[in-house]
Amino acid sequence: MNRIDEHPRFGHHLSEAIVDGIVIVDETGVIRHVNRRATSLTGYSREEIIDQDIDVLIPGRFRGSHVAHLSAYVEHSKTRHLGTSGNFTLQCRDGSEIDVDIALSPFEIDDKKWVTATIRDDRTHRARERSHDDVEQRFRLAFESNMAPMMFHDHENRVIAVNDAFCQMIGRSRDELVGLDSSAYTHPEDLGITEATHDRLTSGEVSQARYVKRYLHKDGRVVVVEVLKAPARDAAGNTLYYVLSQRDITEERALTEQLSHQALHDPLTGLANRALFDDRLTQALARAARFGDLGAVLLLDLDDFKGVNDTYGHVVGDQLLRSVAQRLEEITRNSDTLCRFGGDEFLYLAEALDSPEEAHDLAQRVLRTFTEPFSVAGTLLQLAVSIGIVLWDGPGTSTTEVIQNADIALYEAKRKGKSRSVFFTANMQLKATSRFALTQQLRLALHSGELEMHYQPIIDLRTSEIVGFEALMRWHHAEHGWVPPNVFIALAEESELILEIGMFALRESIKALTWWDTTSVHGHPPFVTVNLSLRQFHDPELVSTIAHALSTSGLEPSRLILEITESVTLLEIGETLNVIERLKALGVAIALDDFGTGYSSLSYLTLLQPRIIKIDQSFVSPMHESVQNNTLLEAIVSLGRNLSMIVIAEGIESQAQLERLRQVGCDLGQGYFFARAMTIEELKAFVEENRGRWAGSNYQLRLTD
Numbered sequence: 001m002n003r004i005d006e007h008p009r010f011g012h013h014l015s016e017a018i019v020d021g022i023v024i025v026d027e028t029g030v031i032r033h034v035n036r037r038a039t040s041l042t043g044y045s046r047e048e049i050i051d052q053d054i055d056v057l058i059p060g061r062f063r064g065s066h067v068a069h070l071s072a073y074v075e076h077s078k079t080r081h082l083g084t085s086g087n088f089t090l091q092c093r094d095g096s097e098i099d100v101d102i103a104l105s106p107f108e109i110d111d112k113k114w115v116t117a118t119i120r121d122d123r124t125h126r127a128r129e130r131s132h133d134d135v136e137q138r139f140r141l142a143f144e145s146n147m148a149p150m151m152f153h154d155h156e157n158r159v160i161a162v163n164d165a166f167c168q169m170i171g172r173s174r175d176e177l178v179g180l181d182s183s184a185y186t187h188p189e190d191l192g193i194t195e196a197t198h199d200r201l202t203s204g205e206v207s208q209a210r211y212v213k214r215y216l217h218k219d220g221r222v223v224v225v226e227v228l229k230a231p232a233r234d235a236a237g238n239t240l241y242y243v244l245s246q247r248d249i250t251e252e253r254a255l256t257e258q259l260s261h262q263a264l265h266d267p268l269t270g271l272a273n274r275a276l277f278d279d280r281l282t283q284a285l286a287r288a289a290r291f292g293d294l295g296a297v298l299l300l301d302l303d304d305f306k307g308v309n310d311t312y313g314h315v316v317g318d319q320l321l322r323s324v325a326q327r328l329e330e331i332t333r334n335s336d337t338l339c340r341f342g343g344d345e346f347l348y349l350a351e352a353l354d355s356p357e358e359a360h361d362l363a364q365r366v367l368r369t370f371t372e373p374f375s376v377a378g379t380l381l382q383l384a385v386s387i388g389i390v391l392w393d394g395p396g397t398s399t400t401e402v403i404q405n406a407d408i409a410l411y412e413a414k415r416k417g418k419s420r421s422v423f424f425t426a427n428m429q430l431k432a433t434s435r436f437a438l439t440q441q442l443r444l445a446l447h448s449g450e451l452e453m454h455y456q457p458i459i460d461l462r463t464s465e466i467v468g469f470e471a472l473m474r475w476h477h478a479e480h481g482w483v484p485p486n487v488f489i490a491l492a493e494e495s496e497l498i499l500e501i502g503m504f505a506l507r508e509s510i511k512a513l514t515w516w517d518t519t520s521v522h523g524h525p526p527f528v529t530v531n532l533s534l535r536q537f538h539d540p541e542l543v544s545t546i547a548h549a550l551s552t553s554g555l556e557p558s559r560l561i562l563e564i565t566e567s568v569t570l571l572e573i574g575e576t577l578n579v580i581e582r583l584k585a586l587g588v589a590i591a592l593d594d595f596g597t598g599y600s601s602l603s604y605l606t607l608l609q610p611r612i613i614k615i616d617q618s619f620v621s622p623m624h625e626s627v628q629n630n631t632l633l634e635a636i637v638s639l640g641r642n643l644s645m646i647v648i649a650e651g652i653e654s655q656a657q658l659e660r661l662r663q664v665g666c667d668l669g670q671g672y673f674f675a676r677a678m679t680i681e682e683l684k685a686f687v688e689e690n691r692g693r694w695a696g697s698n699y700q701l702r703l704t705d
């Protein structure tokens with residue numbers, strides 16, 4: 001037999017070979033055939049199930065509807081295929097139920113209708129489906145209640161879904177967000193980040209992207225987030241949407257910024273510190289080396305800061321530094337860096353200058369910020385600043401070199417007199433010595449005879465006779481030549497050295513007067529004025545030492561005049577007045593030096609009651625003649641008059657200046673027009689030579705009360 005399908009056992013074998021269960025029922029619903037798979041699925045043996053109604057395989061709750069179905073089905077038989085047949089439940093012999101898929105296939109033999117039911121065990125598939133549901137459920141839970149703000153984006157960066165944490169983070173509801181373009185809540189400056197990241201992801205350059213961007217909270221706050229954006233793909237690798245999980249790092253950022261700010265800024269003033277300045281300077285120098293940019297560093301040093309600190313204490317000193325920093329900050333350009341270099345020193349880095357004049361203008365601007373006094377702790381404090389400037393416009397300079405050179409230029413500025421700026425030049429470097437070394441040398445100079453007092457004649461402007469002289473200290477340094485008092489006195493003032501030096505000046509000056517006593521000019525005993533520094537004024541020994549020096553020399557105390565500056569008003573006023581009273585009691589007069597430049601307040605003038613005021617040379621020989629200046633000069637002289645004080649003009653350099661002073665009625669004067677300060681020997685000769693030279697009237701001087 002060639003045709004296997006005609007063999008009587010063919011049907012049996014075929015049925016047994018099928019992996020699904022086969023059950024054939026007749027038109028009354030009685031089971032007439034089952035294959036082995038059907039018995040193993042149901043748990044019935046062939047013998048038990050054959051000739052049973054199909055109902056035994058149907059759970060009781062479905063039986064009613066099944067009967068109706070079956071008869072309708074037999075009437076209008078249609079083939080139903082596996083997979084499209086829907087889900088059935090099969091009742092097994094032991095009463096258990098299993099999910100199955102059933103395909104029904106009717107056929108007719110000899111006018112009798114039959115139905116083949118092919119039964120496929122659907123349990124694994126359904127279990128898989130169920131577990132898929134589970135996964136989705138779990139995922140949804142994980143997404144929605146995750147503490148991390150999360151969302152899904154479509155290809156156009158529109159929100160598909162967001163979780164609560166995200167909504168909370170940017171203060172918008174889910175309804176507001178879904179469908180919204182991310183640009184609607186992204187910080188405008190960060191829109192580019194979103195786009196760039198998107199491009200990198202879509203081009204396949206990266207498989208996921210991590211980046212930081214800023215969102216805008218509904219209330220306007222900026223929220224900084226770290227984002228991890230990854231595409232979700234289907235089995236074929238196509239991107240379905242993007243998953244963004246994020247972390248709010250706003251506070252963390254703020255803290256990091258604060259920490260790095262602390263590491264790079266001066267805690268007192270908030271200005272850049274040395275580390276930051278060094279960094280900026282290094283970059284500026286690198287740019288200069290590459291492109292030839294012109295840059296400058298200005299080193300600023302407050303001239304009178306130490307006195308304030310010593311007198312008022314550090315709290316006031318600190319407050320003053322803060323005010324100074326604030327004023328300097330106001331004139332600092334955006335492209336420049338201002339740094340507190342330490343103590344009372346500041347550094348200003350100016351970049352991309354057009355010309356050296358620009359650096360000069362900058363320095364002028366800095367100097368001008370100090371013209372107004374600072375109001376600290378209810379007191380007005382007048383400060384001055386000296387500036388050293390270094391320029392560069394090419395390669396070959398290091399940061400240390402720049403700062404060293406700025407220091408040398410600063411020293412030069414102080415040397416020339418305070419409150420000015422000086423550019424560094426190469427030949428300065430040769431002269432420069434460290435300030436520390438200079439202090440050491442000054443100590444030695446006092447004992448080796450390098451320090452000497454010189455005397456500048458003071459002239460009665462009406463009679464033109466020499467009525468006294470001011471003692472000014474000179475230091476002829478073995479190596480550096482003349483070191484100006486503005487430099488070495490300031491150095492000495494930084495330590496107790498000033499007390500020794502001050503006593504030296506007093507003793508020498510008193511000695512000098514003893515000479516003149518015997519030579520007496522026009523019968524009036526001349527006087528000497530000696531400069532006292534603030535620190536000496538503080539010295540509890542001052543009055544007794546002066547008393548002692550006077551008594552041992554036998555000098556008439558009224559011939560000694562002590563010059564103090566208005567900075568003594570920095571001291572506790574009660575103490576100041578006490579010292580002044582004791583000096584006056586000795587018979588020694590007080591002159592207020594540099595009047596008009598300092599802390600000048602008229603109330604101090606009446607409080608201190610000096611016998612003499614010395615008008616500062618900036619009023620006498622001003623850099624620029626002005627009506628205002630003339631008026632001031634006149635005002636100071638008449639003020640002195642009205643308070644019965646003697647007025648001495650300092651720094652008379654020309655006949656014209658002398659004439660003007662005479663016109664306004666100034667009593668006395670000194671200046672290069674008459675004579676510079678000179679040694680005692682030179683002074684003797686000078687007095688001899690000029691005896692009567694300026695003589696005129698018989699104006700009588702009374703220098704003490």
Ligand code: C2E
Pocket residue numbers: 456471472473484485486489502505531532533563593594617650651652653670671672673677
């Ligand atoms: P000062 O007390 O105001 O002295 C006047 C300064 O003006 C002196 O400078 C003097 O040489 C200078 N001068 C005099 N006439 C003219 C002039 O016509 N034109 C110009 N441009 N300047 C003139 P010097 O000697 O350099 O002293 C500077 C400052 O150093 C003094 O200012 C004083 O504050 C301080 N100093 C000098 N000697 C001593 C001292 O023995 N003890 C203390 N504590 N300070 C001193």
Ligand code: MG
Pocket residue numbers: 470531563593
């Ligand atoms: Mg003086």
Ligand code: MG
Pocket residue numbers: 593594614616617650
């Ligand atoms: Mg003076």
